[in-house]
Each structure stands twice: as C-alpha cells, then as structure tokens.
Amino acid sequence: METIRFDELQLDERILRAVTDMGFEAASPIQAQAIPVQMEGRDVVGQAQTGTGKTAAFGIPLLQKINPDSKKLQAIALCPTRELAIQVAEEIRRLSKYMHGIKVLPIYGGQDITRQIRGLKEGTQIVIGTPGRVMDHMRRKTIRCDHIHTVIMDEADEMLNMGFLEDMETILSQLPEERQTVMFSATMPAEIQNIARQFQKEPVTVKVVKKELTVPKVTQYYYEVKPKTKVEVMCRLLDMYAPSLSIAFCNTKRQVDELVQDLQGRGYFAEGLHGDLKQIQRDRVMSSFRSGTTEILVATDVAARGIDVDNVEAVFNYDIPQDDEYYVHRIGRTGRAGKEGIAFSFVVGREVYKLRDIQRYCKTKIIPQAVPSLDDITAIKAEKIMEQVMEQIRESDLTKMVSLIERAVLTEECTSLDVAAALLKLSMGEENEDIIDSSRPARSLDDLDRYGRDGGGRGKGNRGGRDSRGSRYGREVREEREDMARLFVNIGKNQNIRPGDVLGAVAGESGISGKLVGSIDMYDNYTFVEVPREYAGAVLKAMKDVKIKGKNVHVEKANGRGR
Numbered sequence: 001m002e003t004i005r006f007d008e009l010q011l012d013e014r015i016l017r018a019v020t021d022m023g024f025e026a027a028s029p030i031q032a033q034a035i036p037v038q039m040e041g042r043d044v045v046g047q048a049q050t051g052t053g054k055t056a057a058f059g060i061p062l063l064q065k066i067n068p069d070s071k072k073l074q075a076i077a078l079c080p081t082r083e084l085a086i087q088v089a090e091e092i093r094r095l096s097k098y099m100h101g102i103k104v105l106p107i108y109g110g111q112d113i114t115r116q117i118r119g120l121k122e123g124t125q126i127v128i129g130t131p132g133r134v135m136d137h138m139r140r141k142t143i144r145c146d147h148i149h150t151v152i153m154d155e156a157d158e159m160l161n162m163g164f165l166e167d168m169e170t171i172l173s174q175l176p177e178e179r180q181t182v183m184f185s186a187t188m189p190a191e192i193q194n195i196a197r198q199f200q201k202e203p204v205t206v207k208v209v210k211k212e213l214t215v216p217k218v219t220q221y222y223y224e225v226k227p228k229t230k231v232e233v234m235c236r237l238l239d240m241y242a243p244s245l246s247i248a249f250c251n252t253k254r255q256v257d258e259l260v261q262d263l264q265g266r267g268y269f270a271e272g273l274h275g276d277l278k279q280i281q282r283d284r285v286m287s288s289f290r291s292g293t294t295e296i297l298v299a300t301d302v303a304a305r306g307i308d309v310d311n312v313e314a315v316f317n318y319d320i321p322q323d324d325e326y327y328v329h330r331i332g333r334t335g336r337a338g339k340e341g342i343a344f345s346f347v348v349g350r351e352v353y354k355l356r357d358i359q360r361y362c363k364t365k366i367i368p369q370a371v372p373s374l375d376d377i378t379a380i381k382a383e384k385i386m387e388q389v390m391e392q393i394r395e396s397d398l399t400k401m402v403s404l405i406e407r408a409v410l411t412e413e414c415t416s417l418d419v420a421a422a423l424l425k426l427s428m429g430e431e432n433e434d435i436i437d438s439s440r441p442a443r444s445l446d447d448l449d450r451y452g453r454d455g456g457g458r459g460k461g462n463r464g465g466r467d468s469r470g471s472r473y474g475r476e477v478r479e480e481r482e483d484m485a486r487l488f489v490n491i492g493k494n495q496n497i498r499p500g501d502v503l504g505a506v507a508g509e510s511g512i513s514g515k516l517v518g519s520i521d522m523y524d525n526y527t528f529v530e531v532p533r534e535y536a537g538a539v540l541k542a543m544k545d546v547k548i549k550g551k552n553v554h555v556e557k558a559n560g561r562g563r
C-alpha cells in the first residue's frame, strides 16, 4: 500500500491547511487516484462509495478551480437525496474554510424556494442539489448555467435508482459544452455507462484495484452504533472481553487524539500513534505497548504500518476503514503466532454498506452482534471481583477483617450477606442509566444484499423507471428503523442550537417522552430527528408555529427523497 500525502498533490495551501485541520493523515486510495486526474481537467468516472473519502476526492479539485472573485455560479454537484446534498455541502465548506469568498449552497425539495433564490442571488459559486429542485431553478432562470465549468454527479447509480435519469440528462444537456464532467458511482449499470458515453469527453475511470488478499483467521463482529455512543460501546467490549493488548484504528489523527482522551478519561491505559508524533514519542508509545503498560494502542492506518507486536488480542475498527485492503491489514494485527484473535467493527448509518462490501470482497464473515447491555457488564464485573475475592480467601489471612465484620453484624441491623453485597456494589463503582439500546443485534450483512447497492446487475431493485422513484432508498431507510420516522428541522448548530434544545422542544411541545426520541443528527443549518412513527403526525402538528431558543422553526417529514 503506497501512501500519498496531501502535500504531494500540489494543492492550494489553504486547502492543505483545511485538510490538516480535519485531521486527515493521508489521501485515501480513491483520493490519491482521482485528485490528480480531476486537477488535470479531465472528465472522471470514479467508482467508489460512501466511506471511501469520495466527497473530498471530487471536492478538493473542484475548489482548486473556483474563482472566488467571480460571484457567478461555476459548479453544480447533483446528489440523490437532501441529506447527501447537505453532507456534501458541509464537507466542501470545511475544505474551503480558508478560501474566503467561496459560497456553497445546498438546494433541495421541501425547502422554501424563495430562500434558495435569495441564497443563489448572493453570489453562490457552487450549488449542491437534488436533480428535481435544480431543474426547477433552471426553469425559473434562478440558476444560470452560462458560467458553469464543472458538473459533478455524486452517487449516480443511486440517482438512477430513484428515477432521476431523465432529470440528470436534461440538466447535463443544458450546461455549456466547454465543461468538466465528473461522475461518482458505487456501481456501473448500463444506464450510467450510457450517461458517461453521452455526456463525458474521454473520461478517465478511477477505482481502487483490488488485490487478492488472504483474510486472517480472526473472529469478526460488528455493531451498529450511534456516533455519540461509540466510546461507551468500545468500553463495554473492553470490559466484557478484557483483551490484554488491543489496537483501535481511526481514520483521522484528530479522532485518534479524541479517542485516547476519552479512554484515558475513563481510566483505560490508552496511547495514540499518528503521523504528528516525533520519532522519540513513537518509540516511547511502542515500548510502553510492547511491555503491556499501555493496553490499548489507538492508531491511524499509516502510523500502524510496520508495527510488529505478536500478542494483540483484539482489533477495534473504531472507524470503518476507507479501503477494503485496510480492513484486512487491520484485522491481521491480531490472531498472530497461532493465538486466537478477535476484531470488532463499529458502523454508523450507511457505513453498513461499506462493511457489507468489505465482507463480500474479503470473502469473510463479519457477524452482527448486539451491544453488551449494562446488565451483561455488571455480571462480568461481578464475576471478576468474585474471582479476586476467592483468591483473597484462599491466599490471605482475613482474621482481622472477619472480626470487623462480626462487630458490624452484631451492632448494626444487618447480616454478613448484606455487608458482602454492599462491598461488592462499592467495588463495582457507580451504575449509570443505560444509554444504549442493546436489545437489538446489528442486521446481518447478507440480508442487506436484498436491499442495498449491488455489485453491478445483481440487485433486484428497479432501475431507472419513474415508478421506482424513491423505492429502494425508501426501503433502506425503513429497514434501518422501521418503527421510527425521520423529521427535518430547519435550524442547526449555526443558530446556536444544541441537540438537547431540539429534544426538549419535540418532547415538550408534543408531550411524548424524551426517551422515545431517536437519533438527532445536527448539521450547521439543519437537524434531522427521529421520532416513533406512530407519533410523527402528532409531533408535526405540535411543532407548528413553535420557536426554539426564540427562533421560528419549520418541521417536516424528511422523506429521503430529492423533492
């Protein structure tokens, strides 16, 4: 695996600074290939899916081309859903943090069109939009195409599955001839290849060529988690399996630092390893890990290369690797020298499809698991303490302690059993409220095949037809949380709102218990909140004309569709 650093890619210094801030250690494999080709001005067909770093792969070269002094619309990126449009816009904003004068606007159906028109008039250079709404603006001439030099189609196969084929074709045919056309797609069905033939000029195809790899014999589990519960899940697994040495892999330097801090804060012996450390610091961390003083090594893929420690009992994919090959390398850190190894992967939301592809490519089995519940952990902790207690009974002289307990039992109203139970409770520490739903195991990766992206022609989903609009995506969403409805709230972090405020408003206004509210995904200007499907109507009604922190808010169903 050759690593390409971002400073080898001849990027604008301001983009490099942003990438450093984002904690990226090296270009992901798809970025290493796509960025130079797109920067040459060539048309690109990129075969990559979510989780590979594809957004930055097309976003970085796009930003290199934008002229911040011109306030004309210069680029359009088309996305299948409003959520993706928001995510892409936010990633590009992060990348352009130091490039003053660049305005990125997500536009999608369901949002007030006059607000979008105002945004477009304010000198937006990059629009990230769903096809239907982009066409609408083209018809109204609120999007003018004459200065557009770049068009990107993100998740083209998903747009096809949602019935946007004609819309994509209409948009492409109205753009200036002289332009760069970039298309990213996880799979390459015939219709997508057709678009490439019709609307691209000698496109260069970039994809990560997969080598034959031998997957080590390691037991592999995976857990569906929420971003905010990841650390807790990891700690439960550490408590439950009690590996003597483990390595946790993160995708960014920043995440390495954060996880080390979180683990240390909870009393674990963890140290981080990434490219910002000096050789002397790395040596110190490694010798501490080899000697067992450090029990958990938290590392990026690049930094972990060349580490040779035999008795690693567990590997955590704290972040899902950006490349299948990384997965195999990571889990190969355990199960060495004839010992048994175990690997735990955490997936958040749609990352499950990345893991499904990894399983398919590696021809391995990644077993879905439920997160251990607090009761499981309590039982295990108690068992461990009891083992130590028995050892004390066998090996030390307890006469003094026995007389102290005897005195307590004689003078207080309690039995020696009560005293033992209270001591056990004290030594187990505080009990917290369980914040994780541990009743539900992760979905089987094999079952996902029926619904998810397929590897080129094997899927059962309708292709291309209008009648299929939204169907597959809809199914995926429903499959994720059948009992929950996702709502869209038109305010976010930039309005000084915190998830707790949204939770408070939803629960307070509708009268449903806060406990019933599901995940709250907050972005700069928007928030998605899950509520039980049966209460969705009541919540929507209750949230009409409501203010959160003094701001008027609009709540509607987030239907996962573009318009």
Ligand code: AMP
Binding pocket: 023, 024, 025, 026, 027, 028, 031, 049, 050, 051, 052, 053, 054, 055, 056, 091, 251, 252
């Ligand atoms: P994407 O495949 O574009 O959905 O990206 C998935 C995640 O990877 C996003 O959170 C990105 O910010 C992150 N990411 C993109 N490029 C890199 C990189 N080179 N190193 C680490 N993380 C990255």
